[in-house]
Amino acid sequence: MKGFYTPRNHPIRWLLIHWFRTDARDLPWRRTRDPYAIWVSETMLQQTRVEQCIPYFERFMAAFPTVHALAEATLDRVLKVWEGLGYYTRARNLHRAAQIIAHDRHGNFPRDVEGWQALPGVGRYTAGAVTSIAFDVCAPVLDGNVKRVLTRVFNIAEPPDDARVEQRLWELAASLASRHPHPGEFNQALMELGAQTCLPAAPRCPTCPAWHYCKARLLGIQDHLPVSKPKKSVPHYDIVVAAIKKRGRYLIGKRPLSGLLGGLWEFPGGKVQPGESHEQALQRELKEELGITIKVGKLLAVVNHAYSHFKVTLHVFQCCHLSGKPRPNIHTELRWAAPREFSELAFPKANLKFLPLL
């Protein structure tokens, strides 16, 4: 009888499998059970849409077809192949974890959740996804899509990102996957349902395999779930950037490995402080950052870019180096690079937007 199911005997455990086998999208990482390929794809898919990931996944796997190839590559090369996908900590952690697997574990991938979670950058979600898909471990997954499906099917009218509610959703996902003969397929089906059918706005309920068992749909409240927390406003910063050219080369610096955009190359500059003109801000930043004085020339470009927690507007100026030998105060390395070298160096996406103008 409807309503008397527990997660462990819930009909969606099977209905979703049948639906997934006939209706799921054919994605490159679904054609394999290679834990390396699945791990790469799951890492890329965090905070990135499937369509955007596909070309990056194919390029990454062509460049580094095995965990050994990734472990032996330089970090610069890995960041270059990752360039444009954002959240570069993922690439750095993938590289470090590949070295641990290749060297410390002699190429053997962990086969349980705990083993995966011991690797840099691997959280509960990725560990659950890789072990269930590659090794049939009955481990749960919980991403934004799964949260939406579960809050609707089980009518959970509280914000799923609230820590207590999230814990409850993990337990629910674990019970559904528990002793499932096909946990990897079931987990993928849950995620696919959220991505393709149980959409945030206007869920496609009439085509949904959970139609008969979805409490939100039965109550007619599916459009009101999941409940969201009030949104915080996103800060915006004006950033000035110096394109300092000398004998056909531009001065660029490499960001420290820890922190935002770590290990990427960038043009020097920084935030405009209240009451400063762009010219004053640039002269101050270059003095603090590199110990040099500059003459600020014409505005070359204005670029808008959104990061996950803030937005920036870059004001890029042509600049002339007047005095002082550039010293790396906040960068780990400085260099004068010719425009033809830009294609071999990894830059943040906001910098890539104005590179063609130089």
Ligand code: SF4
């Ligand atoms: S019936 Fe509708 S609301 Fe419920 S899981 Fe399916 S698509 Fe989502």
